[in-house]
Amino acid sequence: MEKQNYNYAIVRSFVVWSMIWGLVAVLVGVIVSFQMVEPGLNFPPYLTFGRLRPIHTNAGIYGWAVGVIFATFLYIVQRLCKTPLWSDKLAKFQLYFFNATIIASAVTLLLGYTTSKEYHEMEWPIDVMIIILWVVFGLNIIMTILKRKDEQMYISLWYMMAAIIGVAILFVVNSAAMPVSLFKSYSAYAGTNDANVEWWFGHNAVAMALTAPPLAMFYYFLPKSTGVPIYSHRLSIIAFWSLIFMYLWTGAHHLLWTPIPDWIQTLAMGFSVMLIAPSWGSVFNGYLSMNGQWHQMRENYLVKFLILGITFYGLQTLQGPMQAIRTFSAFIHYTDWVPAHIHMGTMGWVSMICFASIYFMVPRIWNREIYSIPLANLQFWLILVGQLIWSISLWVAGVLQAGMWNAMNSDGSLTYTFMETMVEMYPYWWARAFGGIIYLFGLVVFIYNLYMTVKKGEPTAVTTATAEGRV
Amino acid sequence: MDLASFVYLGVTFGLFVIFALIVIRTYNKKNKDKGEVAKYNMLDDD
């Protein structure tokens, strides 16, 4: 095959920066988990739970997940299209602007500037920065796809394009606001409309940032790691289009039992349940791709990350539709059950896939063998155990909380005061903080392993089994 | 239900029709081989 002059320098930079922001996200996450069990750890005005929590979520989504999305998309698009990036200059601009945007977000959130819309807290000047960033990124990827060598587009490219277009539409619509000063704006929508638009954005951010991109990575890195193609490309295409068709109607499942019209809630509920099909279309495709290759779960650490990742995706997409049913929602909504759902998704599904993707790319973009595969295996177990402790303890807490909130005496009065229900949460919140520390430790092992790979790793011939993860 | 609700449902239904056409095209026997080419090509990008 003709040798291409791929731009790996930019991929390397995004890998490094995404890991830095990932570390910040998890570190701040651990800090806020301790603030919840020990309120004395809040130091007003800057270092309080209220200010640090959005820094944790935004660093996690926009710094870590989006950072890895940038790294992997810029890598995958060149490989799949067998052509270098459309513009190296734009990619470089994207790198600097990405970090400037993340830093500006962190600083303004620390100073207390917020729109108070979840996952869209940053004020309007930063919205403008995010839109510029996304346009630059999207343009570069789409123009590279347009000059591809193969006519047929592999499924990862479809998911990448959906993510680019989807995030752009969602973000722009939800950003509509009237600025009244440099750091204050009011939403263009009022009342229930505002809530409906916010959760249409919120849930589809899950779809377009935390589902489509990891699926693009999964479909690319699984066959690359195992050396065998995916089970069915046509199944992946159908799962893709049905996912795109269904996701957009589900946002209102975050607003069940609220004053938004009942029929919108019912529509959201119906579509959420239907979403099981496309989600499991990808899960089955992943599992069936492992036919005859299951031994690689023991031999290939990349496959372990990828298969556990898709398994958490499967669990997440069974639990999610359940939560979207009115009766179930009445029980678990507002309880600690929901953060457990989120963290199975983010720490399990999204991050497992991100770790595998980075492990796969590093030997190829730095031309170094992974420093230590035992350390990669250790990291796998640390993040798995950390995440399970996190999620399981809060599922139990959520059910307990819901039970206590709903308990009534024979005269119809509530059995427990709100404070009594809070006090019961402490052991579970301690367990969550402990799980977070284990996860953080796993992340530190990951970063150390990659640092040593770059510093001391053996030069690699990228086609060797080790570089593919098969050792 | 007001006009806006009907438009909302109309768009949903319109998209469903497009989706159904995509399924028919993808699983059409004529496109069977073509539909699977990409999964082999992607392995060959090294």
Ligand code: HEM
């Ligand atoms: C079939 C797919 C899914 C459905 C139907 C679904 C459904 C839901 C529902 C109904 C809620 C609201 C729970 C409540 O507050 O009562 C929720 C919350 C959430 N889900 Fe999922 N989920 C799905 C997959 C995922 C995936 C793959 C992720 C990836 C990380 C994810 C991340 C989240 C997040 C971040 C929230 C929290 C939103 C908040 O802050 O309130 N979900 N999901």
